[in-house]
Amino acid sequence: MTQQPFDERMSLALDGLLSEDECRSLNHSLSQSPEATDAWERMRVIDRMLDTAPEASPPFDFARRVMARIEAFDTRRRWRPWIISLLVLVTTAAVISIMLPIGLLVLGGYRWLLSVPMLGDLISMALDALGQAQAAVLWLGESVLRWITFVTTDPVALTTVVSALVVASIWIGLREAFRLAPLSVDG
Amino acid sequence: MDTDQELVVLALRGDQEAFAELVERYQRAVFNLTYRMLGEAGEAEDAAQEAFLRAYQHLDRYDHARSFKTWLLSIASNYCIDRIRKRRLIWLSLDEPLPPHPALMSQEAGPERRAIEDERHALIQGLLDRLAPEYRAAVVLRYWYDMSYVEIADMLDTTESAIKSRLFRARQALAEQIRSEGLFEMAMSIEGAL
Numbered sequence: 001m002t003q004q005p006f007d008e009r010m011s012l013a014l015d016g017l018l019s020e021d022e023c024r025s026l027n028h029s030l031s032q033s034p035e036a037t038d039a040w041e042r043m044r045v046i047d048r049m050l051d052t053a054p055e056a057s058p059p060f061d062f063a064r065r066v067m068a069r070i071e072a073f074d075t076r077r078r079w080r081p082w083i084i085s086l087l088v089l090v091t092t093a094a095v096i097s098i099m100l101p102i103g104l105l106v107l108g109g110y111r112w113l114l115s116v117p118m119l120g121d122l123i124s125m126a127l128d129a130l131g132q133a134q135a136a137v138l139w140l141g142e143s144v145l146r147w148i149t150f151v152t153t154d155p156v157a158l159t160t161v162v163s164a165l166v167v168a169s170i171w172i173g174l175r176e177a178f179r180l181a182p183l184s185v186d187g
Numbered sequence: 188m189d190t191d192q193e194l195v196v197l198a199l200r201g202d203q204e205a206f207a208e209l210v211e212r213y214q215r216a217v218f219n220l221t222y223r224m225l226g227e228a229g230e231a232e233d234a235a236q237e238a239f240l241r242a243y244q245h246l247d248r249y250d251h252a253r254s255f256k257t258w259l260l261s262i263a264s265n266y267c268i269d270r271i272r273k274r275r276l277i278w279l280s281l282d283e284p285l286p287p288h289p290a291l292m293s294q295e296a297g298p299e300r301r302a303i304e305d306e307r308h309a310l311i312q313g314l315l316d317r318l319a320p321e322y323r324a325a326v327v328l329r330y331w332y333d334m335s336y337v338e339i340a341d342m343l344d345t346t347e348s349a350i351k352s353r354l355f356r357a358r359q360a361l362a363e364q365i366r367s368e369g370l371f372e373m374a375m376s377i378e379g380a381l
Contacts, residue, residue: 006355006359006362008351008352008355010355010358011351011354011355011358011359012351012355014358015329015336015354017336038366039359039362042362042365042366043358043359043361043362045365046314046358046361046362046365047358049307049310049311050311050326050330051330053307053308053311053330053331055215055216055219055331056218056219056222056223056228056231057215057218057219058214058215058217058218058232058235059232062214062218062232062235062236063207063210063211063214065232065236066210066214066235066236066239066240067203067206067207067210069236069239069240070203070206070239070240070243071203073240073243073244074203
C-alpha cells in the first residue's frame, strides 16, 4: 500500500497552527518522503498565490444600485397591506356574488325575499318583466324558424324569394352602373 | 462615526441612510467574496446586491453580539453556495479563462506585469472554480478575510473540525490540480515574477 503524500498537518502548518514539536515531526516526515516533499511544495505555492491575491472592487455605482433595490423593496413592503386588503375584498365580493344567487335560488331564499314588503313587490314585478321578455324572445325565435321552414319547403315561396333577390340584384347593379357612368366619361 | 450596531438600530427604525452607510462600508468585502465564489463579475454583483437586500430584509434577526460584517459575509457566502449548487455546472477550462474583473487589472503596472497578473488571476479563479462550493467558501474566507477556523465554522454553520478538514481537502485538491495539469511551473514562474 502506497502512503498518501498529503498530510493534514501540512494544511495546519500553513495556517501556523502546529506546535514546535509537531513542526519538527512534519519536517522529519517530509525528509523521509520525496512525494510528500513535492506535495508540500505544491501546497506552499498555492498558499502563496492565494495569500497575495488582490481583493476585487465593486463597480463605482454599486452602493447606489443596492440602495435602489432596497428602495423598491421598501415600496413593495409599504403597498403590501393595501394590496392584500384589496385582494381580500375582491375575493369576498366574488364569493358573495357566487354564493348569494345559489343561496337565493337553490336553497329557496328567494321566498323569504318575496315576503319582504316593497322589495317583494319589486322582485315580483322584475320577475314578471323577465318572464314576458323571455316569452317575447321565444315567440320571435319560433316565428323566424317557422318562416324559414316555410320558405325552404314550399316551391312557390322559394321561387318567389329567389326571383325577388335576382330582380333586386339586377336593379342595384343597374343603378350603380348609371351612377358611375358620367364619372368615367368626365374622368 | 457611528458603529455598525448603531447604524443597524437606525436602519431598523426606517433610516435608509444608515443602511446606505453600512453598504458603503462593506461593499468591497461582500463583492470580493461573491466574486471569488462565483468567478464572474456580473453574477458576483448580482449576488452581492442580493446579499445586502437579504440582510436588510432580515435586519431584525441580526444578533447585536456578533460582528455585522461576519453576519453579512455569512449571508453572502451561503447565498453563493446555494447559487453554485443550483446553476448548471460548467467546468471552466484553464486554457480559456474568463477575463479578469476590471478592478483586478492593474492600471498603473506596465503591460508585462499586467499580463502576469492577469495570468495569475486566471489561474487562481480557474482553480477556485473547480472546488466544491463548501470548500471554496472556506478557502475564500481563510485567505481573503483572514478568518480563524472558528469564525469560518460559525459563518458556514458547521464545526471547527469540519473546516479544518475542508481546508486540508481544498488545498490538497488545488495542489493535485496544479500537478495533473502541469501548472506547477507556471504558478512558480508567476509567483517569481511578481
